Amino acid sequence: MRDIYPDFYKRFKCIANLCEDSCCKDWDIDVDSETEKFYNTVKSELGDKIRSLTYTDEYGERVFRSSDGRCPFWNDDMLCDIYIGLGEEHLSRTCANFPRVRVDFGDFRENILSFACPEAARFMLASDKSAYADFGGDYELESSENDDDYMSFLLKARNRSVELLTNSGEPFAYRLADCLEFNAQVQSLLNGEEPAPLESGSDNGTDFVFEMHKRFEIMSGDWRKALGETADRADSLTISADFEKDFEKFALYYIYRYYLEAVNSNDVMYSIKRIVCAYIVTGKMDAYFAGLGYPFSRMRVLQRYSKEVEHSYDNTEALNAEFDKDERFKAEDLIAVLENMV
Numbered sequence: 100m101r102d103i104y105p106d107f108y109k110r111f112k113c114i115a116n117l118c119e120d121s122c123c124k125d126w127d128i129d130v131d132s133e134t135e136k137f138y139n140t141v142k143s144e145l146g147d148k149i150r151s152l153t154y155t156d157e158y159g160e161r162v163f164r165s166s167d168g169r170c171p172f173w174n175d176d177m178l179c180d181i182y183i184g185l186g187e188e189h190l191s192r193t194c195a196n197f198p199r200v201r202v203d204f205g206d207f208r209e210n211i212l213s214f215a216c217p218e219a220a221r222f223m224l225a226s227d228k229s230a231y232a233d234f235g236g237d238y239e240l241e242s243s244e245n246d247d248d249y250m251s252f253l254l255k256a257r258n259r260s261v262e263l264l265t266n267s268g269e270p271f272a273y274r275l276a277d278c279l280e281f282n283a284q285v286q287s288l289l290n291g292e293e294p295a296p297l298e299s300g301s302d303n304g305t306d307f308v309f310e311m312h313k314r315f316e317i318m319s320g321d322w323r324k325a326l327g328e329t330a331d332r333a334d335s336l337t338i339s340a341d342f343e344k345d346f347e348k349f350a351l352y353y354i355y356r357y358y359l360e361a362v363n364s365n366d367v368m369y370s371i372k373r374i375v376c377a378y379i380v381t382g383k384m385d386a387y388f389a390g391l392g393y394p395f396s397r398m399r400v401l402q403r404y405s406k407e408v409e410h411s412y413d414n415t416e417a418l419n420a421e422f423d424k425d426e427r428f429k430a431e432d433l434i435a436v437l438e439n440m441v
């Protein structure tokens with residue numbers, strides 16, 4: 100089994116109370132059964148507090164009961180009472196691992212950091228595609244859980260998608276359009292169909308993308324406000340070339356994190372269409388905040404999109420469902436939208 104990492108992975112360290120957001124804010128904190136078993140043995144005020152604040156949520160998961168969107172063990176100094184009282188080794192798996200994400204493909208495992216963590220986002224924004232050199236695709240695939248030919252095909256398609264997205268000679272909207280077109284051909288092959296050139300599509304504007312995001316589950320009031328204010332003037336906002344340089348890093352993260360989901364879903368378009376949505380929403384939001392002198396930095400716009408949309412299971416499912424049912428998300432129509440944004 101080979102573990103693959105981007106080159107910045109092992110340099111990451113949580114900055115705890117210096118963090119401008121926190122993974123202790125807005126999210127439910129899962130408590131795995133092994134950790135809970137230990138917590139049940141702790142005889143102290145802290146042990147009593149942990150037990151009284153652990154419950155089973157609507158998904159059947161054991162979680163801490165948050166108050167005002169905060170983990171109940173995140174103290175006024177923005178430090179963790181469990182870490183202080185019981186030690187790092189007794190954090191729940193979710194807390195100990197975040198923002199590290201491991202995706203197991205049977206023959207190899209890809210390890211990545213989540214963009215929802217500001218410190219991890221900074222590492223990714225400071226790196227280019229060379230940081231992912233080990234994700235190249237020439238893995239020694241041994242036959243086990245996955246069909247080797249299928250995985251090799253997906254790895255090659257992912258490499259080509261990365262090449263298209265990082266073709267710095269073109270505006271990012273054109274690169275995304277090229278990536279959509281390429282993956283529409285890949286999808287035809289996965290469906291057992293003959294790839295055919297796409298017909299020209301309709302430019303439906305970007306309002307429907309914002310309307311969809313406004314219907315999503317939203318955790319924080321400031322994100323709702325930023326989304327609403329950007330949506331109101333989206334047509335007049337132009338995505339800057341400077342933003343595109345940073346968004347390329349977000350797109351790289353996203354494609355390495357999600358493209359190979361196609362090994363189970365048999366769908367490469369979901370991940371690319373989700374990048375298109377992220378580009379439109381965060382690009383326009385960045386342009387809006389630029390006009391206000393950046394009260395909310397670009398890194399935070401991308402990081403918060405990751406936290407609010409990408410990291411929500413419900414929102415990701417809702418995105419994929421919209422792609423399936425709303426004709427305006429057809430590849431040719433999204434290409435027309437992107438080409439008209441330049």
Ligand code: SF4
Nearest residue numbers: 113114118122216218
């Ligand atoms: S979001 Fe990242 S830097 Fe902030 S507290 Fe969590 S792990 Fe640490």
